[in-house]
Amino acid sequence: MIKRTVLSALSGCLFLSLNACAEQTDAPATHNNQVSLAGQILTLENHDQRCALRKPDQTLLTLNMPWPCQLSVDRKGLPRVESFNNALIIIVQHFEPEPAPSTECRSQYQAIRQIEGRLEASIVGDGGRCLAGAVDQKNFVALFSW
Known part of the structure; x- marks a missing residue:
């Protein structure tokens, strides 16, 4: 159960990090x-x-x-x-x-x-x-x- 919770938390952090990177990449195109x-x-x-x-x-x-x-x-x-x-x-x-x-x-x-x-x-x-x-x-x- 602990492994599943940790894995779920890490997956969520990875998703947020990728989303933040995508937002930074898109910013120059709209300047x-x-x-x-x-x-x-x-x-x-x-x-x-x-x-x-x-x-x-x-x-x-x-x-x-x-x-x-x-x-x-x-x-x-x-x-x-x-x-x-x-x-x-x-x-x-x-x-x-x-x-x-x-x-x-x-x-x-x-x-x-x-x-x-x-x-x-x-x-x-x-x-x-x-x-x-x-x-x-x-x-x-x-x-x-x-």
Whole structure:
């Protein structure tokens, strides 16, 4: 009887864990491709197979990473905006899984800051994980010269 109760409890925990993982995996697919930065709505889009941010005046900031890409999100799944040294900063991410059967994945990210009314893109950072979700604050500021 004790074995059956323990097995039942472990099965329930496993189910809850798998459900939590599935929810985390689905979150990036529903994220928004727009972010408000200093009162301007920036839209992430494909520009000649490169990631780009379109400003309301229709000017385009083309980034140094391939399409598709996405905005980094906060723990609620909304586009994340950080503030540092009088600048507002967002991160755009690109994930590239290796072909099967490999489980490896490469990622790139680029921070964009709005400072003194203009947008500036950082250098591109490379990563070895492809998990979308909350990113450490240092990633928002470390790729810029301050």
